Amino acid sequence: MPVLIYILLLINIGRCTDDHIFETKTVDVGDDVTLTCPRESTWLAANLYWIRLVPGTFPEALGGMIAYNFDRVKKTNHMTAKQEPGLFVLHFSKTRLSDTAVYYCIKVKQRNMTFLKGIFLRIKGPEPDITAVTQDFLSDPVRPGDSVTLQCSVLSDSEKKTCLEDHHVYWFRARSDKSNPSLIYAHRNHSDTCEEGPEVHSPQKCVYSFSKNVSSSDAGTYYCAVATCGEIIFGNGTKLDIEVVSxxxxxxxxxxxxxxxxxxxxxxxxxxxxxxxxxxxxxxxxxxxxxxxxxxxxxxxxxxxxxxxxxxx
CATH class of the missing domain: 1.20.5 (Single alpha-helices involved in coiled-coils or other helix-helix interfaces)
Incomplete structure (x- = not known):
């Protein structure tokens, strides 16, 4: 990484070799995929690099080598950078959701950098079976010291389930002062909270409850969040107003x-x-x-x- 940043600071960025060098590729999680980039064996004193760009992070060098014929192989985790006839390739073995990013193939020669190709790789995970996440509203006034129970209902369609991952349910609280939501509770075992619908092929309903004795500092909006299959789905929120004793x-x-x-x-x-x-x-x-x-x-x-x-x- 420091070497890549040092190179980017020293070299001049040249033009692209083609007006249509950027493409989008979508694959399913777990698939093998290969990204390719043109290579000429006559490019003497030139180096080729595969770099990855993820929003909010620095560029990451995944593999680099000289441009002319060279049998070196660079492996990074489940990614392999190597040469093939007329190509510089980056191969993924069993893609992960975290592989979603923008990948660039660049050529560096005499402090000049040329973008050869850019690819946005999107890894599509299994679709969650959740159809709705709803929360109940509080109708009775709440005073400090009262016991309050918040409920969250999760509806899921088992027939559409393509992911074997269980549901993980969390409770977040968002204050009115625009501070970041804070995690206050996580459910561990929910096998006994689910029941099948009364009709055939009807959605399964799981009800999660969270109880606590409230104080004046517990006011805010409480959100039920369900994490599964690489996604997180929030409920509509339950607003908890603490009645101030006159x-x-x-x-x-x-x-x-x-x-x-x-x-x-x-x-x-x-x-x-x-x-x-x-x-x-x-x-x-x-x-x-x-x-x-x-x-x-x-x-x-x-x-x-x-x-x-x-x-x-």
Missing amino acids: TCDSQKDISVVFLLFAVLAISLIVIAFLVYVITKNSCDCCKGKKMYSYINVLNCFPKSYHHLFHIYV
């Missing part, structure tokens, strides 16, 4: 508690004041007097409290 009720409760404490404090102060006044009056009344009987004691208290005493002479 602070008015809690503030009212706090106000009532404070009011009760205030009333209680005032009542205690009044009672303490009354006890003090009664005690003071009683002591002033009784000073200098000899209490030989209950009558004298009674006279030491204000008249308003006489009915509280029952004196039997």
Whole structure:
């Protein structure tokens, strides 16, 4: 790779040798395929390269050799670059889905680069048997601490299934702040969640459930995603709105508690004041007097409290 980038920085890009050097080739995954490029044995001091371009990555050199007759073979994983009569070929053994890319055959001579041929190779995988992925909507309001169950239904037609890969179900959450969706749950075993349709040749239905106790930070849109056969299919999404508990009720409760404490404090102060006044009056009344009987004691208290005493002479 560093050698290829160094070469691309040093050489001059020349013109194409033909106006129709770019083609598209589509094959099924697992097939053997050979990409060909014209070669002249009279191209002395010239080198030929097969490079691959995948969007978002640097060019990758798959094989290179001198242009004139040379029996060298360059192997990279399941790809082989070699010479054939009048051709420079890149052979794939059992293509993979990851082989989908743009392939260029280039000639480099004296710091000049010429594109000989370009091929877009598309690897077509088996078609998934999924016909629909649906999610249920939440009808009841949700509050922090409530238990919420999200459901995802996957309909599949087994008669159209050309891929033996199982379904892998994942749950993603997308927030309203436009942040990247995050994976929150993955189903491991789903063999007991599927049932056949009531009619002959009707789709199979698998129901996947995801439950959790929600908090105020769990708000967002939850998506059920089914990955199978090199593809991923998303459901329509379930929006989870967390109902914010109003602070008015809690503030009212706090106000009532404070009011009760205030009333209680005032009542205690009044009672303490009354006890003090009664005690003071009683002591002033009784000073200098000899209490030989209950009558004298009674006279030491204000008249308003006489009915509280029952004196039997």
